[in-house]
Amino acid sequence: MSILDWIVIAIFVAAMVWIVLDVAKKKKNNSSDYFLSGRDATWIAIGASLFASNIGSEHLIGLAGSGASSGMAMAHWEIQGWMILILAWVFVPFYERSMVYTMPEFLEKRYNKTSRKILTYISLISYVLTKVAVTVYAGGLVFQQVFGIESITIFGAQIDFFWVAAIGLVVITAIYTVVGGMESVLKTSVLQTPILLIGSIVILILGLKELGGWDIMMKICDVQPAYEGAQGSMSSLMRPLNDPQYPWLGALVGSAIIGFWYWCTDQFIVQRVLSGKDEKQARRGAIFGAYLKLLPVFIFLIPGMIAFAIATAANDPGSALYGTKLGADLAPVLENADVAFPLLVAKLLPAGFKGVVVCGILAALMSSLASLFNSSAMLYTIDVYKPKHPEASEQKLVSVGRVATVVIVTLGILWIPIMKKIGDVLYLYLQDVQSVLAPGIAAAFLIGICWKKATPKGGQWALISGLAIGLTRLAAKIIYTGNEAATSNIFKTVFFDFNWLYFCGCMFVFCCLVCIVVSLFTRKPSAEQIQGLCFGTSTPEQKKKSRASWNKWDIVHTVIILGITVAFYIYFW
Numbered sequence: 001m002s003i004l005d006w007i008v009i010a011i012f013v014a015a016m017v018w019i020v021l022d023v024a025k026k027k028k029n030n031s032s033d034y035f036l037s038g039r040d041a042t043w044i045a046i047g048a049s050l051f052a053s054n055i056g057s058e059h060l061i062g063l064a065g066s067g068a069s070s071g072m073a074m075a076h077w078e079i080q081g082w083m084i085l086i087l088a089w090v091f092v093p094f095y096e097r098s099m100v101y102t103m104p105e106f107l108e109k110r111y112n113k114t115s116r117k118i119l120t121y122i123s124l125i126s127y128v129l130t131k132v133a134v135t136v137y138a139g140g141l142v143f144q145q146v147f148g149i150e151s152i153t154i155f156g157a158q159i160d161f162f163w164v165a166a167i168g169l170v171v172i173t174a175i176y177t178v179v180g181g182m183e184s185v186l187k188t189s190v191l192q193t194p195i196l197l198i199g200s201i202v203i204l205i206l207g208l209k210e211l212g213g214w215d216i217m218m219k220i221c222d223v224q225p226a227y228e229g230a231q232g233s234m235s236s237l238m239r240p241l242n243d244p245q246y247p248w249l250g251a252l253v254g255s256a257i258i259g260f261w262y263w264c265t266d267q268f269i270v271q272r273v274l275s276g277k278d279e280k281q282a283r284r285g286a287i288f289g290a291y292l293k294l295l296p297v298f299i300f301l302i303p304g305m306i307a308f309a310i311a312t313a314a315n316d317p318g319s320a321l322y323g324t325k326l327g328a329d330l331a332p333v334l335e336n337a338d339v340a341f342p343l344l345v346a347k348l349l350p351a352g353f354k355g356v357v358v359c360g361i362l363a364a365l366m367s368s369l370a371s372l373f374n375s376s377a378m379l380y381t382i383d384v385y386k387p388k389h390p391e392a393s394e395q396k397l398v399s400v401g402r403v404a405t406v407v408i409v410t411l412g413i414l415w416i417p418i419m420k421k422i423g424d425v426l427y428l429y430l431q432d433v434q435s436v437l438a439p440g441i442a443a444a445f446l447i448g449i450c451w452k453k454a455t456p457k458g459g460q461w462a463l464i465s466g467l468a469i470g471l472t473r474l475a476a477k478i479i480y481t482g483n484e485a486a487t488s489n490i491f492k493t494v495f496f497d498f499n500w501l502y503f504c505g506c507m508f509v510f511c512c513l514v515c516i517v518v519s520l521f522t523r524k525p526s527a528e529q530i531q532g533l534c535f536g537t538s539t540p541e542q543k544k545k546s547r548a549s550w551n552k553w554d555i556v557h558t559v560i561i562l563g564i565t566v567a568f569y570i571y572f573w
Contacts, residue, residue: 008355046285051292052367064341067304071234081290088286111459140166192363199360200299250501261438440466443511458519
């Protein structure tokens with residue numbers, strides 16, 4: 001990189017340090033201040049944090065890699081601003097009324113203590129299996145590619161630069177998160193989000209310019225995806241029902257279930273909404289985040305397709321890119337899709353712009369990790385430690401949260417070697433794991449909110465059944481992936497061979513049925529227990545307060561987001 005690039009990076013780092021030091025001046029000895037920024041966040045900070053927290057290294061590496069290998073298939077998961085609208089309009093009122101710190105705490109109020117414990121441990125496990133491991137792994141990979149360093153010598157020993165970059169990033173992010181808590185996460189997100197957007201848009205524009213335009217990309221990508229048995233083309237969003245990876249029905253159902261779990265029930269996301277000053281700010285923050293969520297397809301997935309198109313065109317004698325240096329530089333994309341985005345950064349960008357994009361990468365990595373650290377620490381502190389030590393002081397709770405951060409990160413790093421075995425394409429791995437963790441949780445929340453007759457035992461067994469089936473599926477993936485000699489049997493057919501999206505849908509239906517059936521034969525919750533926590537139980541005063549929190553402009557923006565989503569599906573159908 002040039003001196004100009006390093007100057008840009010230095011300015012970004014200096015701005016981050018200034019923000020963190022400013023936050024650090026304020027003492028965080030209160031758990032509400034530390035974990036929820038004193039419940040004083042505005043809609044801009046909430047929306048920016050929702051986006052910045054969501055966009056991590058799994059997008060920079062995995063989503064771009066998915067674009068380079070599978071084309072538009074993963075767009076189902078990314079064009080999900082409409083799902084955040086469900087959070088804004090349906091769930092925000094109930095979460096605000098409950099005044100909870102965490103999603104497990106909400107389940108305790110709606111169901112029972114056992115449900116709280118189950119969701120706590122499911123969430124912590126999912127963070128280790130997906131968010132921490134994926135972010136750390138992809139972070140190391142992206143910087144190894146961007147800086148072009150394979151290894152460095154430390155105290156006379158050759159160390160893989162991947163691990164230096166990954167762990168270094170973790171340590172730096174952990175420091176500012178531990179110091180400032182949620183306030184650091186929110187305020188740094190306001191800086192990180194525009195930088196991330198600028199850097200990624202630069203990649204999109206320059207990539208299309210080098211390729212020759214949008215139409216050329218779509219023409220080159222009108223071929224079968226790289227995965228075995230693929231049907232349709234990379235440029236198509238809706239794949240035939242016999243596609244082994246992304247049949248259109250499975251993709252619609254599976255992405256909706258995973259999206260519902262992630263945007264409406266996952267502590268990692270909902271914690272930003274819980275930080276809102278009031279219901280109005282929380283809802284508008286979610287609507288703002290829904291706008292931003294429409295962008296990843298264009299700034300990450302399509303650049304992956306651009307990288308594939310350039311590399312492919314370089315082998316076509318009739319193409320203007322035939323035999324070019326850029327084509328040769330991007331050739332590795334055809335063998336390893338996960339290097340698409342970092343190679344675009346390293347090979348495509350001129351001096352200065354590369355620094356901006358590297359800052360965008362740093363922003364994505366740091367914001368996602370910081371949010372993860374704060375959320376996981378909050379889950380352990382509020383839902384594991386505090387119930388066992390109700391006498392603990394607020395200062396003690398903050399200290400426990402800081403220690404919990406270190407433990408979660410360590411476990412995530414230890415999981416990375418196993419993660420490499422499960423998934424070749426990073427984003428596919430992430431979605432595959434989430435697809436078996438999401439259905440049980442989604443079922444418990446959806447029925448618990450919509451049906452006031454759902455009982456504590458019903459919600460509890462929905463979670464248990466989802467966890468049992470999900471972990472069985474994950475175990476099957478570990479056992480049978482790469483094991484070509486394995487004989488076919490019922491267990492393998494159901495838990496390994498069955499399409500992951502259809503499996504996700506069937507799991508969700510099963511968990512919903514478990515919740516409903518068990519609820520029909522167990523004791524109903526009292527009116528006092530569920531008051532204001534689900535439909536049909538809100539008081540006239542609560543309804544009036546909720547109505548006063550929105551106006552016609554909230555409706556207008558909601559309609560615009562839905563319109564853009566529909567237009568996207570029509571265009572890429």
